[in-house]
Amino acid sequence: xxxxxxxxxxxxxxxxxxxxxxxxxxxxxxxxxxxxxxxxxxxxxxxxxxxxxxxxxxxxxxxxxxxxxxxxxxxxxxxxxxxxxxxxxxxxxxxxxxxxxxxxxxxxxxxxxxxxxxxxxxxxxxxxxx
Amino acid sequence: xxxxxxxxxxxxxxxxxxxxxxxxxxxxxxxxxxxxxxxxxxxxxxxxxxxxxxxxxxxxxxxxxxxxxxxxxxxxxxxxxxxxxxxxxxxxxxxxxxxxxxxxxxxxxxxxxxxxxxxxxxxxxxxxxx
DNA sequence: CGCACATTCAACCACATGGTTGAATTACAC
DNA sequence: GTGTAATTCAACCATGTGGTTGAATGTGCG
Numbered sequence: 079x080x081x082x083x084x085x086x087x088x089x090x091x092x093x094x095x096x097x098x099x100x101x102x103x104x105x106x107x108x109x110x111x112x113x114x115x116x117x118x119x120x121x122x123x124x125x126x127x128x129x130x131x132x133x134x135x136x137x138x139x140x141x142x143x144x145x146x147x148x149x150x151x152x153x154x155x156x157x158x159x160x161x162x163x164x165x166x167x168x169x170x171x172x173x174x175x176x177x178x179x180x181x182x183x184x185x186x187x188x189x190x191x192x193x194x195x196x197x198x199x200x201x202x203x204x205x206x207x208x
Numbered sequence: 209x210x211x212x213x214x215x216x217x218x219x220x221x222x223x224x225x226x227x228x229x230x231x232x233x234x235x236x237x238x239x240x241x242x243x244x245x246x247x248x249x250x251x252x253x254x255x256x257x258x259x260x261x262x263x264x265x266x267x268x269x270x271x272x273x274x275x276x277x278x279x280x281x282x283x284x285x286x287x288x289x290x291x292x293x294x295x296x297x298x299x300x301x302x303x304x305x306x307x308x309x310x311x312x313x314x315x316x317x318x319x320x321x322x323x324x325x326x327x328x329x330x331x332x333x334x335x336x337x338x
Numbered sequence: 339c340g341c342a343c344a345t346t347c348a349a350c351c352a353c354a355t356g357g358t359t360g361a362a363t364t365a366c367a368c
Numbered sequence: 369g370t371g372t373a374a375t376t377c378a379a380c381c382a383t384g385t386g387g388t389t390g391a392a393t394g395t396g397c398g
Contacts (some may be wrong), residue, residue, distance in 0.1 A: 107298070279344080
């Protein structure tokens, strides 16, 4: 459970860490685009853009359909949903209940309960990729 | 507007693209931790762990309070909220309306291929950090 | 004071990343 | 078939990343 889809999350976050690639994703929200179309707005060679697209593809964010000599790319939002959900685990830390939560954690910490039910986050659900 | 907090998003996504760092973040949800405590579970030198923490720090995900010879780290969830929000833009692509949306896009595509392709979409709206 | 502890710094290394250019591949169009 | 368009491949380069080790810094302690 811990270390479940770690590598997927690695590659997705890495793919998203580049502005060029994020821009390509945004472009793909408008519909399918060819490699050339995705490359065009960016001041770089086609080969460079092609590499970026390949990064997005290996992260599962983009699917490609080869149509004759052109490659049509479309957005696959699945991995975005995955990391969005991953991030949601931290939501309570930035939403209002933060202070209350912090107190709670400190309490547990100090008390050092034997009941690991609330001490340890259940490696059940989210955030537990790593 | 476009390219607003691009660099912040870059660094946050990059910080999140490493399992060691994600694990440290998760650990910090339990409360403050020293550098040594954060390093301990990971099979690497203290110096290496220290670098990871610095990456988290420069991404704004961790704040550090120096207390004598120990450095206390605490989670700062703000940047997580930022990228979570960034990802939310894509939510509609993975939630229910996806199929309808896809059909819509295909329609446009088929109908007015040339028109749509060459009329660049206005770099108008959202998700437009980059 | 003098030593041990917590952490960083500096130098180094292997490998990945993001970019380039020029040639190769493949498909369409005449 | 020849030529051209869309894309990738391969080699190369500069820089970044993640790790190491050993020395340096600074603090707490007897």
